[in-house]
Amino acid sequence: MFGWFKARRRRRRWLVEPFPATWEAVLRRHVKQTSRLPQELAEKWRHRIQVFVRATTWEGCRDFVVTDEVKVIIASYATLLVLGLDDEWLERVWHVLVHPTPYRGRRASIGVDGVDYSHGDWMQQLDDDFEDEHLGEACVESGTVILVWSEVPTAEHITPGGQNVVLHELAHVLLDLFADRLRGERTKTGEPWFAAFDAEFERQVVASDRGRRTLLDEYAAESPEEFFCVATECFLERPDRMSSLMPTMYELLKVCYGIDPATWVSR
Numbered sequence: 001m002f003g004w005f006k007a008r009r010r011r012r013r014w015l016v017e018p019f020p021a022t023w024e025a026v027l028r029r030h031v032k033q034t035s036r037l038p039q040e041l042a043e044k045w046r047h048r049i050q051v052f053v054r055a056t057t058w059e060g061c062r063d064f065v066v067t068d069e070v071k072v073i074i075a076s077y078a079t080l081l082v083l084g085l086d087d088e089w090l091e092r093v094w095h096v097l098v099h100p101t102p103y104r105g106r107r108a109s110i111g112v113d114g115v116d117y118s119h120g121d122w123m124q125q126l127d128d129d130f131e132d133e134h135l136g137e138a139c140v141e142s143g144t145v146i147l148v149w150s151e152v153p154t155a156e157h158i159t160p161g162g163q164n165v166v167l168h169e170l171a172h173v174l175l176d177l178f179a180d181r182l183r184g185e186r187t188k189t190g191e192p193w194f195a196a197f198d199a200e201f202e203r204q205v206v207a208s209d210r211g212r213r214t215l216l217d218e219y220a221a222e223s224p225e226e227f228f229c230v231a232t233e234c235f236l237e238r239p240d241r242m243s244s245l246m247p248t249m250y251e252l253l254k255v256c257y258g259i260d261p262a263t264w265v266s267r
């Protein structure tokens with residue numbers, strides 16, 4: 001309890017420090033949403049970036065150096081996603097591990113959280129999972145998120161349109177929070193939400209089975225969880241296209257995140 005109060009106090013102090021000019025330059029150069037964000041959210045966003053950068057333990061994997069620029073860009077996406085939520089989400093992510101490029105297997109040696117990622121049953125998995133290239137992972141229980149820097153959208157990275165690994169992994173972290181909330185509001189919002197979501201996922205699976213191109217990456221058909229997370233990427237990376245091509249899914253995400261990025265316009 002005491003630790004929590006101390007952390008809260010420290011966070012409040014960071015909030016009164018001015019946003020560093022070098023960080024501002026990073027946002028303007030690398031994060032396209034910077035020029036679109038409505039004025040009323042801009043200050044809140046910068047405050048939360050400061051808190052996220054400083055309250056998180058950062059670790060570079062495979063000799064990757066996590067610079068301030070890397071931290072600010074990752075923090076900017078992580079906090080952009082939750083601008084419509086209370087501060088509680090902040091308590092859900094404590095450690096961020098950053099790989100320079102996609103990695104095979106899911107282990108990244110001993111994490112800063114003390115978890116041995118090199119072996120063991122940190123997460124149950126199939127053997128062939130080790131052969132896959134990973135772009136990121138989220139371990140909700142330990143508050144750890146693993147990201148691949150080359151897949152994070154910046155002015156220098158060429159990443160597939162509409163995709164953003166930071167948003168994807170954060171969506172995994174937040175998923176059960178939303179599910180609990182929606183279940184709590186069962187009759188009013190919850191039940192219609194889950195029914196509409198199931199129908200949207202079903203459409204994605206059918207389109208995928210028929211080999212049709214869809215707005216979302218084909219990985220969205222993998223499971224309802226992945227569908228939610230892939231859709232979340234698109235919600236902030238291509239809100240215009242999503243609100244016109246997948247209006248129902250767009251509205252469902254709006255309910256969860258409490259923001260309406262399709263209304264944000266370049267200034």
Ligand SMILES: [Zn+2]
Pocket residue numbers: 168172226229
């Ligand atoms: Zn995923």
